[in-house]
Amino acid sequence: xxxxxxxxxxxxxxxxxxxxxxxxxxxxxxxxxxxxxxxxxxxxxxxxxxxxxxxxxxxxxxxxxxxxxxxxxxxxxxxxxxxxxxxxxxxxxxxxxxxxxxxxxxxxxxxxxxxxxxxxxxxxxxxxxxxxxxxxxxxxxxxxxxxxxxxxxxx
Numbered sequence: 001x002x003x004x005x006x007x008x009x010x011x012x013x014x015x016x017x018x019x020x021x022x023x024x025x026x027x028x029x030x031x032x033x034x035x036x037x038x039x040x041x042x043x044x045x046x047x048x049x050x051x052x053x054x055x056x057x058x059x060x061x062x063x064x065x066x067x068x069x070x071x072x073x074x075x076x077x078x079x080x081x082x083x084x085x086x087x088x089x090x091x092x093x094x095x096x097x098x099x100x101x102x103x104x105x106x107x108x109x110x111x112x113x114x115x116x117x118x119x120x121x122x123x124x125x126x127x128x129x130x131x132x133x134x135x136x137x138x139x140x141x142x143x144x145x146x147x148x149x150x151x152x153x154x155x
Contacts, residue, residue, distance in 0.1 A: 001030075001037045004052035009091045015137040018050050018057045021071050024113035028058070032069045032111050035060045044089045046127045048134035051090050059131040063124045073108035073132055076117075084126040085148045085155070086140045096144030097152055100126040 007013055021028060031054060039047040039060050049058040059070040080102030087095040103121045106128055110116055120128050130140055 001033045003041055004034050004038045006038065006042065006047075006089050007051055007053055009139065009141075013050060013053060013055070014090055014134070014139065016050065016055055017137050018048070018055045018135040021056050021058060021109070024071070024109070024111065028071070029111050031056070031058060032060065032071075036062075036067055036069075039089075042089050046131040047089065048131045050134050050137075057135050059135070061124075061127055061131060063127055065124075069111055070106070070108040070128075070131075071110065071113075073106055073128075073135075075104050075129070075132060076107050077105035079103045082122065082126065084123070085152045086126065086130055086144075088130070088140055090134075091139065091141065094141075095148040095153065096140060097146050097148050098140060098144040100129045104128055 035047050035052060038052060045063050046061045049056045057072045059073055061068045078101035081099050082102045083097060084100050085095055085097055102125060103119060104125045105119050107117050
């Protein structure tokens, strides 16, 4: 495993749409391993491949309940709405308030190419939405309703 450099705001790659993964091989496995190590070291709870300069539809997430590796993820259903505070490893030192679905149903592939489906609620749902937005070249700042205040951060 190896730490990768996290691309920060201002780099045009963050605004590009990621391409579908076609090959499920050792190279993909190495990317997933490196992304997890980079995410944990940062420290963060999610990382999209584009944030390390790779335009592939690959995401790692761990909100405290174990590592999720999502390849070619797609939100197939959303329910409800929540107001959340988000930050981003690619926008260090900032955070904002925005609305996200309260729950999402996601279809994705694992590192072997097998299809999985799961439902995420609350913080995990907002994290999934945040990371999948990265795959479309969207940053949370594009959707935020305002910058987060100290009061927002204490909730």
